[in-house]
Amino acid sequence: MALNAVYYDPAMDSPKLCQDIFAILESQFLFGAPKPSYPAVSTVGKVRILSIDDGAEDLAMASLLCLESSLRRLSGDASASLSHFFDLVVGSGSGALLASLLFANNLSAEKASLLLSETPIEKSKTRTRFGRLFKKESKVFHKIFGEATLKDAVKPLLITCYDLNTGAPFVFSRADAVEADGFDFKIRDVCEATMCRRKGSKEVKSVDGETRIRVLDAGVSTNPTAVGITHVMHNKQEFPFVNGLDDVFVLSIGGSEACRSDAASVAGASQADMVDQSAAMAFGETRKSNYIRIQGNGMNTGSTAEDILSEANIESVLFQGKKLTKETNTQRLEWAAEVLFKEQQRRQQSKIPTVFIKPVVTPPRTSSSSAMTLTTLTGSSESPRY
Numbered sequence: 001m002a003l004n005a006v007y008y009d010p011a012m013d014s015p016k017l018c019q020d021i022f023a024i025l026e027s028q029f030l031f032g033a034p035k036p037s038y039p040a041v042s043t044v045g046k047v048r049i050l051s052i053d054d055g056a057e058d059l060a061m062a063s064l065l066c067l068e069s070s071l072r073r074l075s076g077d078a079s080a081s082l083s084h085f086f087d088l089v090v091g092s093g094s095g096a097l098l099a100s101l102l103f104a105n106n107l108s109a110e111k112a113s114l115l116l117s118e119t120p121i122e123k124s125k126t127r128t129r130f131g132r133l134f135k136k137e138s139k140v141f142h143k144i145f146g147e148a149t150l151k152d153a154v155k156p157l158l159i160t161c162y163d164l165n166t167g168a169p170f171v172f173s174r175a176d177a178v179e180a181d182g183f184d185f186k187i188r189d190v191c192e193a194t195m196c197r198r199k200g201s202k203e204v205k206s207v208d209g210e211t212r213i214r215v216l217d218a219g220v221s222t223n224p225t226a227v228g229i230t231h232v233m234h235n236k237q238e239f240p241f242v243n244g245l246d247d248v249f250v251l252s253i254g255g256s257e258a259c260r261s262d263a264a265s266v267a268g269a270s271q272a273d274m275v276d277q278s279a280a281m282a283f284g285e286t287r288k289s290n291y292i293r294i295q296g297n298g299m300n301t302g303s304t305a306e307d308i309l310s311e312a313n314i315e316s317v318l319f320q321g322k323k324l325t326k327e328t329n330t331q332r333l334e335w336a337a338e339v340l341f342k343e344q345q346r347r348q349q350s351k352i353p354t355v356f357i358k359p360v361v362t363p364p365r366t367s368s369s370s371a372m373t374l375t376t377l378t379g380s381s382e383s384p385r386y
Contacts, residue, residue, distance in 0.1 A: 054093025062305035070337035081108035090228035141188035150177035181208035223272035254295030280316035
């Protein structure tokens with residue numbers, strides 16, 4: 001009778017069951033303690049992360065303009081900018097330049113686009129604007145960012161790269177920059193290093209000259225979404241109420257997914273897709289509400305950024321690869337704008353702050369906030385609330 005009681009139920013063979021099994025295994029064997037059987041209910045809203053890929057420049061700019069337009073319409077504020085509606089931005093390569101313009105220069109997407117359109121560039125057969133070489137890169141980035149450093153960013157700013165000195169990934173972080181000059185770098189140097197399309201590498205020195213990072217040419221860390229999530233999860237000083245991914249909202253902007261032929265581009269696209277799939281698995285059942293990925297579906301080679309926004313959005317499905325959704329990328333961005341606006345409204349009415357931005361302090365303290373900062377680095381009030 002006991003054997004007859006065991007039967008196969010097709011309804012049980014589902015992504016939800018796979019997710020539950022995976023969560024149990026992860027809890028037992030990776031962290032050593034079982035998780036609660038029910039998710040904790042957040043009473044202080046969601047931390048909002050913006051992630052911009054390397055190589056996503058044209059699509060990213062078009063997406064940011066579309067998102068900002070929707071936010072201005074919803075808020076009724078014609079001067080609203082994206083830095084008002086996100087708590088953290090992370091960028092890689094060309095995405096680092098956009099992230100810095102938004103959070104370091106505190107520009108709106110509209111003004112950032114105008115600035116870039118007026119930036120002198122050399123003629124090139126490369127179709128994307130950022131794929132072209134800047135004329136006299138140092139002078140261009142000096143004009144854009146001046147003497148600003150990471151600690152001058154209005155909100156948490158993360159820029160990913162690969163350090164040849166240590167042979168490991170490195171993250172330039174505002175959270176670390178406000179702790180010590182050994183963690184602070186001039187933004188113009190960081191962006192020039194991650195954006196230059198020359199062969200080889202470029203050395204970036206901290207403001208006190210004690211830390212030197214030899215940055216490899218952009219393209220090593222294509223999709224920085226996981227870096228942003230990890231930073232928020234481990235930075236309890238600035239994000240004290242984040243207990244899990246239920247408390248996080250992520251908008252990740254990727255590339256066009258056009259046909260690629262060179263090995264470096266294929267490797268970069270594969271890395272971006274792996275991070276996307278991992279993020280979707282980590283969010284599990286909340287991936288449709290807490291995680292949005294904007295990128296081309298690869299079906300229309302040679303499409304412009306505006307064409308890609310009108311394409312059907314693609315999403316990673318738990319353990320099943322990707323699928324086309326019924327919504328376009330533009331519709332997903334409009335939905336994201338509604339989520340961001342509602343969160344902004346909730347915060348204005350709440351007495352409990354969601355985020356505590358680290359102030360610039362003197363004397364510097366030893367950094368403990370960034371989970372990604374290398375231990376090989378040397379050096380070593382009330383925070384703004386949102």
